[in-house]
Amino acid sequence: QVQLVESGGGLVQAGGSLRVSCAVSGRTSSNFAMGWFRQAPGKEREFVAAINWSGSRTYYSDSVKGRFTITRANGENTEFLQMNSLKPEDTAIYYCSATRSTYGLEYARSYEYWGQGTQVTVSS
Numbered sequence: 001q002v003q004l005v006e007s008g009g010g011l012v013q014a015g016g017s018l019r020v021s022c023a024v025s026g027r028t029s030s031n032f033a034m035g036w037f038r039q040a041p042g043k044e045r046e047f048v049a050a051i052n053w054s055g056s057r058t059y060y061s062d063s064v065k066g067r068f069t070i071t072r073a074n075g076e077n078t079e080f081l082q083m084n085s086l087k088p089e090d091t092a093i094y095y096c097s098a099t100r101s102t103y104g105l106e107y108a109r110s111y112e113y114w115g116q117g118t119q120v121t122v123s124s
Contacts, residue, residue, distance in 0.1 A: 001026050001027065002024060002025070002026040002027070002028050002098070002112075002113050003024070003025050003026050003113075004022055004023070004024055004025075004096045004097070004098055004113055004114060004115035004116075005022065005023050005025055005115065006020060006021065006022045006094075006095075006096050006115040006116065006117070006118045007020070007021045007022075007118070008020035008021050008118060009094060009118035009119050009120045010119070010120070010121070011121045011122075011123065012086055012120075012121070012122055012123070013122070013123050014086060014087055014088055014122055014123065014124050015085060015086065016086055016122070017082070017083060017084045017085075017086065018083045018086065018120060019080060019081065019082050019083065020036070020080070020081045020083070020094055020096075020118055020120070021078065021079070021080050021081075022034065022036075022078065022079050022080075022096030022098075022115055023076075023077065023078040024077035024078070024098055024113070028077075030077075030100050031053035031054075031077065031100075032053060032077050032098040032099060032100060032113075033050065033051065033052045033053050033098070033099050033100075033101060033102060033105055034050065034051055034072065034077070034079040034096065034097065034098050034099075035047070035048070035049065035050035035051070035059075035070075035096075035097045035098075035099075035105055035111060036048040036049050036050070036070065036079075036081050036094055036095065036096060036097070037094070037095045037097060037108055038090075038092035038093065038094045038095065038120075039092055039093050039095070039117075040089075040091060040092040040093075043092075045095070045108055046061065047061050047106045047107070047108070048060070048061055048064055048068065048081070048094070049061070049064065049068055049070040049081060050070065050105035050106065051070045051071070051072050051079060052102065052105070053102070055071065055072045055074070058070050059105055059106055061106075063089075064083075064090075067083065067084050067085045067086075068081060068082065068083050068084070069081070069082045069084075070082075077098065079096065081094070083120070086120075086122045087122060088122045088123065088124045089122075090120060090122050091120060091121050091122050092120060093117040093118065093119055093120075094117065094118050094119075094120050095114055095115055095117045096114070096115035097111035097113065097114050097115070098111065098112065098113045099111040099112050099113070100112065
């Protein structure tokens, strides 16, 4: 059984930084592409960032481009999302995701596995 274990998140003032991490655990020898999505109260889940299995390609939503950076540990199914210059509108539950797919990484329907979510709150 594959599980995604998230860590990080929390409360920060606007302009500050946070880092969230996610690791794939369980019986798997696959290499996963990984992503982050977020959902704010009353809104739909939206794409934040994704990285392919080798780490050679990254994808970002326009709303976070230039502020957030997604990386992964070499040779491991572990990803990190460094969030800088945070804004109150970044407040949401952030979900880690993983997939064996190599395309459509901006779409939630492409992902097979999801984490439980971690809260990120940015105060003004």
